[in-house]
Amino acid sequence: MRTEPAAAERLAATLTRAKLEKQFTDTVFSFRATRTIFRPYQFKPVMKLLSTGSLRLLIADEVGLGKTIEAGLLWTELDARRHANRVLVVCPSVLLSKWQREMRERFGFELTELTGTGLADLKDRLESDRLPRRMAWICSVERLRAWKGLADIEQLGLQLDLVIVDEAHVFRNSNTKSHALGELLSRWADAYVFLSATPVNLRNNDLYNLLELLVPGEFQDLADLQERIEPNRVLNRITGSLLDASVSNATRRRWLSGLSDSTFGRVITMRSDFVLLCEILERPHLSPTDVAQVKRICSELGGLSAQVTRTRKIEVQEDKAMREPRPVPVRWTRREHDFYQAYLQWCIDRARVKDTPLHFGMQMPLRLAGSCLPEAAALVLASWQTPDVQDEVNATAKPSAAVRGPDVPPSPRLRKLAAGIDVDTKLEQLLHVVDGLISQRRQGLVFTFSRRTLSYLERHLRSRCRTAVLHGGVSRDDRAKIMTDFRAGDYDIVVATKVASEGLDFEFCSVLVNYDLPWNPMEIEQRIGRLDRIGQTEQKIVIINVTTPGTIESDILERVLTRIGIFEHAIGALEPIIESMWPDVESSLLDFALTPAQRTQRTQEFLAAIAEQKRAADEIESAAPHLISSDGVDIEGLEPDLLASGRYVGQQELALLVSDWVGSYAGRCRISGDHITVIGNSELASHVRELAQRGEKTRSEVDQIISDLTHQLPIQLSLDQEASRTTGYRS
Known part of the structure; x- marks a missing residue:
């Protein structure tokens, strides 16, 4: 049964339908x-x-x-x-x-x-x-x-x-x-x-x-590419000066004459657009329309456009969240300090017997001690001859036969020191931080490298706050559910291993706690990058580093990471440089055959090399805008222009279109603010089914809609993009 909606609404729906069917190139x-x-x-x-x-x-x-x-x-x-x-x-x-x-x-x-x-x-x-x-x-x-x-x-x-x-x-x-x-x-x-x-x-x-x-x-080749984009230096210099009142059109014309110095520049001067550009720059002043036209012409004339x-971050005019590092130093008790030193010496002895570098063969056991002393003590006290315990202690990020073979069991003194670990000063500091976050009604993401540490923290946090964990053993579906619930505010703290720094976005959270530090700077950047991204609304991202003076992480790695500046700002172009240099640096910093002075010297050499590489990278970045245009299209004023001209399909237009379709076939549609509720019937369902039959939509895209329409179940639609994403309403 077909009914007729109101005339004004039908006209609006007809105009929207024409937009969609004609596919205008300016829409x-x-x-x-x-x-x-x-x-x-x-x-x-x-x-x-x-x-x-x-x-x-x-x-x-x-x-x-x-x-x-x-x-x-x-x-x-x-x-x-x-x-x-x-x-x-x-x-x-x-x-x-x-x-x-x-x-x-x-x-x-x-x-x-x-x-x-x-x-x-x-x-x-x-x-x-x-x-x-x-x-x-x-x-x-x-x-x-x-x-x-x-x-x-x-x-x-x-x-x-x-x-x-x-x-x-x-x-x-x-x-x-x-x-x-x-x-x-x-x-x-x-x-x-x-x-x-x-x-x-x-x-x-x-x-x-x-x-x-x-x-x-x-x-043809690299030389050909470089020749073709050489004119961009001139063209982008002109577009970059358009809002600079101190630059005259006479100056711009002088720059433009420099195109004749290159082969492809001379080709550009023969194009009709170039003639038009020269005519515009003959004018004493440029109107807003002239500025837009000059931008367009320069973009079209430029090579590679x-x-x-x-787009570079410096070009985006948005309030950028600042990174605010807050060190939380842990002062171990004498028992904790003595156990760590004995444990470190045990790892050095084991590496020597196995004839493998300390940072390679003993990385995971050492990192566990810096991360969670009670868990390291638990491993020492476990039955050492049990194969699965040896495997766990030997676990390394770089599996190798080198960690097998001869070994050194923990000494009686080390086992006695391990048995004496009856407090956890580091955990106490974390709990103090968590209590502060909860009192401020803020959520926190706590990172650790170790599954053992993660389980340990989960046991101690669950009775204190709403806690979830993310690690490699969490299924994709469960991971997605935890992320949805965390985003909705159902958890105060999420404790995560490296898996959460790969591909998951926590822009809704502004507090990161490094319970331990990775032995690779790139992992730190990945952790912070999960929060420091588009959509972050807080002015500050607080990075809390729970550090323990006297450990490798604090005395060696944290010092280098701080000097790089990784806690204050994104390392950007330095990422591939640091990544390539880090393995050699790591082996030097953790080579205990070197004296402390020698290790310090190696650190200084690394930082000097990074500074030099940064200077070179900055040169590349400063040159790139002159060679590859980042203003190929005029984005400034895009939103008001589209809104004023109607060269897009708006939410209200779509709402009226849906209402027209539903009402025409005896369905019910209610528009309330940013929400639409549709109750359909079998005839409407058949229309949607035809989309899949014609191959315009897949069955997976329409099956649920067809079912809801057929059974006359309410279908909730949202006109607000972000509400649709976070509430699950269709948009």
């Missing part, structure tokens, strides 16, 4: 169409897609600016234009869950993981021409590059609408399996998007190799 369908908080700069890739038509793009934003969101917005835009029916996301294995969660919660896309069985099924369906018309997959780069069926898939001619590759710098080295995979994906994909926070270094082949995958044959978009 941004992804604006306010997702479950994500809007950040203007995150629409740069979408605007570049619309302005250039390029479907091949490298998003090279700095860490923490939301490249995943930018990729999701691109996907949303392409999907609204019916150009994203078959999508593949490729990422490191540790990020699989994050991508699935982000795409589901923020954009409503369901990603199906391609496991070994899934890849075999994909091949079978392709061979029998049964590949779904609409599907979204995700696969780890590790699994995909090692899959033996790649050659068969290539021969069968797999075609994908959109391929997104996260951490795409894994493709940068030619003559590797990863690079070969990148070449295959390039041939399979219509739209191909790379995400990488790696600093853009134009002095080596990394960028050239990535661009060769994105746009094969566009550049269609393939690369890059």
Whole structure:
């Protein structure tokens, strides 16, 4: 049965329907169409897609600016234009869950993981021409590059609408399996998007190799790439001066004349847009319209503007949370101090007998003592001859036969000292910190490297506050539930191991407690980066380091980490530098064959090398904006412009469209503020079912809606993006 809604509402719905059906190129369908908080700069890739038509793009934003969101917005835009029916996301294995969660919660896309069985099924369906018309997959780069069926898939001619590759710098080295995979994906994909926070270094082949995958044959070699983007120095200097009242148009024209100094610059001077640019710069003053036009022309004239978009944190005009480190020193009792020193000497003796470096063979036993003295004492007191106890004590992050063989059992003195550990001064300090957080009604994320320490802390915290734990043994579903509950405020404290620093976002939490320090600076940055990211509303992120003077962590590692400045600010471009240098530094700092003075000297040499590398990285970063435009599209004023012009599909428009559809077929729809309640019927359900039958939606996308409509169950919809993400309402 069909009914007629009110005339005004029907007209509004008809206009919205026309927008969606005609797919106007100046309409941004992804604006306010997702479950994500809007950040203007995150629409740069979408605007570049619309302005250039390029479907091949490298998003090279700095860490923490939301490249995943930018990729999701691109996907949303392409999907609204019916150009994203078959999508593949490729990422490191540790990020699989994050991508699935982000795409589901923020954009409503369901990603199906391609496991070994899934890849075999994909091949079978392709061979029998049964590949779904609409599907979204995700696969780890590790699994995909090692899959033996790649050659068969290539021969069968797999075609994908959109391929997104996260951490795409894994493709940068030619003559590797990863690079070969990148070449295959390039041939399979219509739209191909790379995400990488790696600093853009134009002095080596990394960028050239990535661009060769994105746009094969566009550049002959590295020298050709550098020649083509040389004019960007002039063009970006002009756009960077447009708001500087001290720079005259005469000066800009003089800069522009410098284009004739390069081969590709001379080519640019022959283009009609260049003539128009010169005419505009002949004017004594630039109006706001002139400024926008100059930006557009310079962007279109510049080399690489269609393939690369890059945003740096310094360019984003937002209140950035400050990092505030707060050391919480622990003063051990004499018994605790004596036990640690005896335990340390035991580890040194064991490493010597095993003929293995201390930091390699004894890393985990040593770290356990610095983390949780009672647990280290418990291991010493356990039956030493039991194989599983030896295995636990020998556990190392770098398994090797070197930790087996001859060994040194704990001495009677060490066992006696272990039996005397009847207090835990470090735990007492943590409990004091936790009590303070609860009194302030603040949530805290407590990190430890050790599962033993995690279990120990859980036992002591559960009776004091609402506590949950995250570690490698927690299933994906349980991990997601804990994250949802923590975000909703159902937990005061979450105690986590390294697993929580890989791919999970805690931007709703502003207190991080390092109960122990990792022996790698990158892990510290990963821990802090879980909180210090887009969406963090607090002005300060408090980083509490529970440290114990006299331990390796405090006396050696904390000193180096503090000097690097890792607790105060993100290390950004230094990340790959520190990561490459750290193994040698670690072996020197923990070489007890060296005297304290020699270890100090090695520390100073490392810090000096870091300072020099930082200077070089800063040079690269300061040069990059002159070579690769970060202003390829005019983002300033994007939101008010779209709102004023109506070049997007707004929430109220969609609400009236839904109401029109539901009312036309005897359903019920109620709009109340930002919420819509729909009660349907079997006829409405059949309309939705037809979307899946035509291949415009998958069954998994519509099955629940069909069921609710058929059984006339209330369907709750939200017009507020963030409320939709955090409450679970559809958007």
